[in-house]
Amino acid sequence: MKDLSLKRVVLGAAATLITAGQVTSASAAPVPRTGTTRQPMSDALFTGPLVAPNATALPAGHWNIEPYVVDSIQYGQFDNDWDSHNTSNSHAYRSVTLLEYGFTDRLTIALLPSFGYNVADEGPDSQGVQLGDTTLRMQYMVHAFSEGSLLPTVALSYAQNFPTGKYDGLQGHVADGLGSGVLSSTVGLFTQDYFWLPNGRILRARLNFTYTFADADASVDGVSVYGTPAGFNGHVETGDSYSADLAFEYSLTRHWAPAIDIVYNHSQGGVIQGSRAADGLITPVRSSSDSSESISIAPALEYNWNKHYGVIVGAEVVAAGRNAAATVTPQAALNIYY
Template identity: 40%
Template sequence: MNARRRAGIASLLSLHGCLVWSFPAFAQTAPATPPASVTEESMSDAWWTGPMLANSAETLPPGHFLFEPYLYDVRSPNTDSFGSRTYILYGLANRLSVGLIPVFGYNRLGNGPSSSSVGVGDITLQAQYRLTEFQPGKWIPTTAIQLQETLPTGKYDQLGDRPADGLGSGTYTTTLAINSQMYFWLPNGRILRMRFDVSEAFSNHARVQGVSVYGTGQNFQGNVKPGNASFADLSFEYSLTERWVLALDATYSHDANTLTAGEQLVDPAGAIPYPQNMRLNSGSSSAFGLAPAVEYNWSSAIGVLLGTRVTFGGHHSVDTVTPAVAVNYVY
């Protein structure tokens, strides 16, 4: 493990620990019990689908499945990136869930050719181990460590005259996350559920040929090394009634510089008479985001979410608006 990766993991653990454990201390300044005229909502009477973005710190009971498909449209200037992302998780053992996350997409461009068809993106394998479990009346949140490995199954280079066909990264990416979840009873007796997740992603090198998602041209040959990607998500869900929930995610993301290096080969048309060395640096980027959503639950096992993610105020990033719908089913 190199120094940059060790530093990233250390920062991840430090940030998560400081913020998670500060919330219980703050919450203890409020009354421990509601007024006598207020009835506390029980945890079994509060049904959830989960917010739009923050992962749960819970794990599935052994032998149970979770199926949660998302449909979305990432809207940016002159582009609509339609996609689906489906969480398929299984309770493998006590405290341990495993699963996979397939992704499909289609890019519609306003200033060039759109994707030739719906394509497969990069598929992610996931394992999550629960460390602690929240208990009413105590200030220890549910916490879990999550490990993801993203496989380069999506098309990313040799795109020819269809750059919009690029739906992958071409790299194997390892993501380490710390997830946490806490419950608070408000003065009116209703439950406020809070999640705080932080993650760090590390990608390896990939070979790049021709037109690619990294901005290379038709006659390029070389390699790409994406920078580390950090992500933090603080979410709140308010149990309005047993079936209805209001949710909000607040996010921050930071991507380090991506380096693409190689040669622009001879152009048969004579525009480039001899190979030229090329180095492309994306520069680092960062962005903030908000994702308000509404959840409706038919039962404790199935519910639907409608929400919109908005990213803004970024450095070297594009503002986006992403409406989404998801169904959460556990059995």
């Protein structure tokens, strides 16, 4: 089907949300209608949306633990013209746990280990639960939001991806590959702000930007997650990527909050280069891939018992894309703060 119309739907939804967000900020006069009460910030409980990280630092000595369970279902593929084509369904089950610690009142350190199991559309599934890549993130809060402030919370982030998951040498067991083989760095700018709607309720907004680049190429031997065949020996140069994420959470009640992320991703094309040994011959191999981009939306519903415990359930849907996988990713997480 043509995805130009789908792009219009997504962008229209984004415009509607942005219009809804054009309300008075904390620095302006109260906007509640006559007879309504302006909701105190302490009354609004949030877990955070599915995708956008929090710009606010954890207080020194405090932990935030958030284990996710995820099922990424690929049902199609977008071509270079933003048209989608159906494919056989495959499932990528993942468990990713966010472990955050407040090192100081401005510096937060996070570790994100991941595990998973792949159900392939063709060939055997994973032989068991596999280790994925691991991310270490450091985040420094430059400015903290307060009522009456003109500035949102602003934080700078640096993350290192460690290639701890399998990615090559996968002869006969491609589904065991959960890693990238690439040591990569991600720099980010995170922001968070609060708005009061005409009914007095709080709308919390996040706008985050990230840029990822590889610190070195991935050495590849044999069958790999990059589609290389048996007998291949060489390397893969992954292209840089960047993303933008606009997210909203609405404090419907003290405990309930609907949330949504609108995410744009862009990745440069990569290059595979090396040689393949087969039938006593060594053949040079070189291939490249085009750049890709996608627009996804991630609606979710949060429930918070108190400031220490909350849950979020939702799904991220790739609504439009170019040279990208068409996926629906249901997920749930438990948030624990102490």
